[in-house]
Amino acid sequence: MNRRRILAAGAAVALAGCVTYPDSDTDGEPPSGEELVRNAVETRRHMHDLEARRTMTVETEDETAERVERVARQPPAKQRIEVVESTDPDVPVGAVTVTNRATTWEYNPKTEVVDKQNHPNKVDTDRTRLVLENLLEEYRLSYEGTATVDGRTAHVVETKPPAEDVGPTIDLVVGDTTFVVPLRATADPEAMDVTRTVWIDDEYRYPIREQNTLTIDGETRHELTVTYEDLSIDTGLPPGTFTYEPPADATVETDGRDPAGVFESRTAAEEILPYELPEPDVPDSYVLDRITVVKRAENVGGTTATMWYNDPNVIARELYVAVREYQRFSPDVLEEIDLDGHTAYRRDGRIQSIFWTCGGLSHEVSSLTDDSPLLEIASSVGCP
Incomplete structure (x- = not known):
């Protein structure tokens, strides 16, 4: 399963941490967008593990696709993603990705093939934290009030990239998943407008929802929405979460040095x-x-x-x-x-x-x- 494929749309989102912050400053004013993203960076730096149900919806001019996944992570290297619902033809129900320090397993139930990638000496960066830091350092942030996400109060932060960031492609990250949107083939980059809205959980000060919208001459062409529900942070994960046993009838294809x-x-x-x-x-x-x-x-x-x-x-x-x-x-x-x-x-x-x-x-x-x-x-x- 190639996690870069989903209707050529893109976004970046992180999950929730365990550090609590006040919901306003000492003068009773709401927090700024910069303060909220800075809190999210700090929360991410100290997160140990998380579990969630993640819903990803991609809308284009021609079609809409949605998939629901069970996600477990122990940043920066370990993750488990199981697809439980999907209308995305490239990522079917039953698809599983399991990554630990030494190995990544990717199972496609349509082909009954497991791709096993050995990477015992891979250096692991925290891509989610890097995305948040990039928002803080490079994007224009504005605070848009509060909203309710999965029964939780969240602060809404709208982000705008610098004009020079709207180029031939946009390579964005949702958790630890990368999507690429080919832009120049469809329109003049100067006519494009990219908006990323992030809902930051009030208690944990960490993103729990995100929406990325690409408009061309005022018309929406691509929109990706990611929402996390039933979030559990730093409560511990069951033993064996990041190990994988291929189905007995699956073909295992191996790459990389064991x-x-x-x-x-x-x-x-x-x-x-x-x-x-x-x-x-x-x-x-x-x-x-x-x-x-x-x-x-x-x-x-x-x-x-x-x-x-x-x-x-x-x-x-x-x-x-x-x-x-x-x-x-x-x-x-x-x-x-x-x-x-x-x-x-x-x-x-x-x-x-x-x-x-x-x-x-x-x-x-x-x-x-x-x-x-x-x-x-x-x-x-x-x-x-």
Whole structure:
């Protein structure tokens, strides 16, 4: 099942958190749109898990499609989506998507095929938080009062993108699902108007409903509405929520490298490794989440062990330390730096990294966050 397909319409929505905020400022005035979205960002940063019933309705000039899903998430990496009602021909009733740290399963009951994607060393960003931050930083926000959504009081925030954001395509996110709307093929971009309205739950200060509308010369061409009902936040999820067992009669098609193992401790990982693992000195807020071991094909050779650390109190705040039997980085495109008398290399960008080799092994320390002390962590690993 390809979750990018649904009548070529798009939107972005997040779910609910567990931090409560007052419903107005100290002067009795209603909160501003900026304040509400800023609260939503903070709520998302500390969310542990959620469950909801999600209804998605897409309306175009020619047709309307709707699907209802049961959604369970443990941001940033884990999710389970089960389609319980659908008039979308591309996403039938019974379709299931389950993602955990190492694997994504996608089951299409029409074809009775399960797509299994292995990704043991995938770096997980919190896309929902990034969408909210983009609303706060780039969009024009206006407060439009309150409304009732699923029996809950919600604040209505209308957002308008900067004029230059209306281009040939709009790539928006609903939860962790991406939709793309091809625009330039249908009209002059200067005649387009895109409006995103977000209903932010009063108690949790987090989006519970969203409507995205595309109009051309004043006429509505695409509209996507997403609503969350029966929302449950940080109440815990049943064991096995993010594991999946394919139906007995389904065909399983596999892509990606299957890990040799995923371990909770260095001792367990070292039982199958040809080398010992370092003990990096990471900040106190980080804990060891898992160690993945991946072996390359026999004709290529080489084993990689990756130690993943995260901050359990902040979503998507993680770093990793990798040890490889082969060199994965190219010194020619990196900045050369000194690491306690050894030559190392720095990479800046979406993923910030330090690479170096020692004793026949290649080392890497990487993070998605700017505040990770990569040089200090690399120094603690050193050259064993």
